[in-house]
Amino acid sequence: MKILFLACLSPKTGNNTTAERIRSYVEAAGHTCELRDAAEFGSPAEVAALVSRRPPFDGALAIHLYKAGRLLLGKKTTTTPQTHTHRCPYKPIFGGTDINEDVKVQQKRLVMEQVLQKTHGGLVSPVVWWWMCVIISFVLQVFLLVCGLRRVKDPLYLVQAFSEWHRENPLNVLIIIGPKVSTLSSTLTQTAGVFLTNERSQEELHASMRRCCALVNSSVSEGMSAAVLEAMDLGVPVLVRDVPGNAALVRHEFNGLLFSSPQDFVVQSRRLVSDQELRHRLVLNGRTYGEDHHSLDQERETYQRLVDLLR
Structure with missing residues (x-):
């Protein structure tokens, strides 16, 4: 045909x-x-x-x-x-x-x-949103937000709360990967611990995801985030905003963590950093979920x- x-x-x-x-x-x-x-x-x-x-x-x-x-x-x-x-x-x-x-x-x-x-x-x-990349230092606890810089992706949702956490512990860094927008770049220039980097190839992005602490999704609305599924497949914990599309993929404390506010994101991130048993369970169940359903x-x-x- x-x-x-x-x-x-x-x-x-x-x-x-x-x-x-x-x-x-x-x-x-x-x-x-x-x-x-x-x-x-x-x-x-x-x-x-x-x-x-x-x-x-x-x-x-x-x-x-x-x-x-x-x-x-x-x-x-x-x-x-x-x-x-x-x-x-x-x-x-x-x-x-x-x-x-x-x-x-x-x-x-x-x-x-x-x-x-x-x-x-x-x-x-x-819908596979945006395949981007950043080279991550092993020294930092890097949280990776991969998104197209659009309203529905809400890339600034976590910025203020994360910046406050970074001031408390400078090892915690949030990197937003996506096309640079002048207004967004100027906002982040004044924000401690949050950085914006340009898009890269899918291969480079995957290499970066494997080295990050967690893959973050802060979207107002999602269909079925391929970035989240890719992270699960790569053995990377996922921290996602509690909206219907994300909640359909992520069962809280089973194959990922859901957060309902920027403050709740920091709470869940602290747990992920400090609780290795939780981290191991999320990675194992995330991979199994992907293999079984996607x-x-x-x-x-x-x-x-x-x-x-x-x-």
Whole structure:
């Protein structure tokens, strides 16, 4: 089968990494998969024209119901505006911001509903947020916050409380990894114990994660944080904000620690630093959880089956 795959492909983003991985699954199953950036297309009509070219596509996939899925709604005709001209079957893959944030906006929600109505059902996929890097000194107790610097990621949520803890114990350091933003950089310049560093490759990020004290997630809203799952797989404890997406992955004191406020984050961090038995339990259970519920083999088989449903 010839498959069109639409996703947001900004360089060095989690969406890009996830899309490339899914494409490899599809192609490994013997299909042809053309991965295209959703930002290339200004309207569903442009995608409809692409799909209908010879030889035509047999099916399509799209990560994120609004940003990419809406482009598969087709070209509306002049006589029947609610119908669509191309017959290419498609499957949307839920991202994270679509079902956590965009659904709150009525106009976007209506479009997403149309996307779902035109298919036989979507598949929830992790949105892999931002793959970045920093080289960490073994001397420090480094807490690593990996995120795209957006409102929903709330990168400044822990800054003040962590800075106060750092003044008490200078060995504790919080490093935020993500694209530098001038306003954020200027804020952190005045903040003790909290640093911002540029993005790096996934390989460099993993090397840094293995050497940090814990992987932190402070998001206001999450779908299924791949950074958290990666940390578990690498044997790194996770400290995550108690929001539904994070709480779906992390069971408090079993495979990670949840915090409900900046002050609670410091309390849980102190426990993690001082209690080696707790740390060992979180690492062991985190790895087991990832193997049981988020294995790459299962993910590959699921996406290959998804493509088969387009036949």
